[in-house]
Amino acid sequence: MTKPALNRRPAWQELRPLPFRPCIEVVPGLYQVRTRASRAYLVVDAGITVIDTGAPGSGERILEAVRDIGRSPEDIRDIIITHAHIDHVGGLPELQRWVPARTGIHLAEARDVESDEPLPNPFAHALLARICEPYLLRVDPGPARIDVYLRDGDEFPALGGMRIIHVPGHTPGSIALHFPERGVLIVGDAMQYRFGRLMPPHRLFTRDMAQATASIRRLAELDFDTLCFSHFRPIVRDADLKVREFARSLPA
Ligand SMILES: [Zn+2]
Structure with a gap:
């Protein structure tokens, strides 16, 4: 099945400010x-790197956030997508219509985003996948442009160095972003942080739990x-110690 035609969106200069x-x-x-x-996430130095773009309709929020921190949407140089689930890549087509940023995703999922086909169904459970299929087809964002096929170990200059870590499992091409100079790790959906506890990615949406x-x-x-996570508040101190303890608690 092909994706619905993209709606035309106004240039970002024409957007009204958001209420919050x-x-x-x-x-x-x-x-x-x-x-x-x-x-x-916005990674901000000379230019801006946007990490993930939310579900469809999120583009305006990202541009508002860029203005809120006193920068211009024209400063967005790169967009990196942690994986091709609709709540991460759904805002990409609209954002690309407003800013000409170079866009990267792991090479295992580049075709999923570029293709005219709908995004892969995120549900790991076959029955749930089938039940949700009509809704997912209705909200599918349409194809987007990928300029860079990312691989494990690729590096970008943002914030003194940003390294791509391939973390397959939740999806085949999931990536995390490590900033060794700043002591920051962005894991996307590779982990959850609920009620103050680290957890594996959600079973309902994860392709391969052993790989995860x-x-x-x-x-x-x-x-x-x-x-930093895609759905939870960040852990701001000694996070690596917590992840090591969590990793030791996982079944072999
Ligand atoms: Zn996901």
Whole structure:
């Protein structure tokens, strides 16, 4: 089945300000933005890197957040997508219509975003996947442009160095972003943080739990103070110790 035609959107200069300001500074130069259905991040230095774009309709919130921190949407140089679930990549087509940023996703999921086909169904459970299929087709964002096919170990200059860590399991091409100079790790959906406890990614939306567990063990080898998620508040101190303890508690 092909995707519905994209709606034409106004240029970002024409957008009205949003009634609430959904942006918080996690550490200097890193901002968390509440998008529709998830959280995006702005990595801010000379240029701006946007990490994830929320569900469809989130583009305006991201641009508002950029203005809120005193910068211009024209400063957005890169967009990095942690994985091709609709609550992370859904705002990408509209954002690309407003800003000409270079966009990257892991090479395992680039075709999912570029293709005219709907995004892959995120439900791991076959019956749920089928029940939700009509809704997902209705809200599918349509194709978007991918300029860079990311691989494990790729590096970007943002905030003194941002390294791509491939963390398959939740999806085949899930990535985390490590900023060793700033002691920050952004894990997307590779982990959850509920009620003050770290947990594996949600079983309902995770393709391969064994692979997801192996990816958490890999993240536990990194050094960082601050840990950021796509659906939860960040852990701002000694986060790597917590992840190591959590990784040790996982079944072998
Ligand atoms: Zn996800």
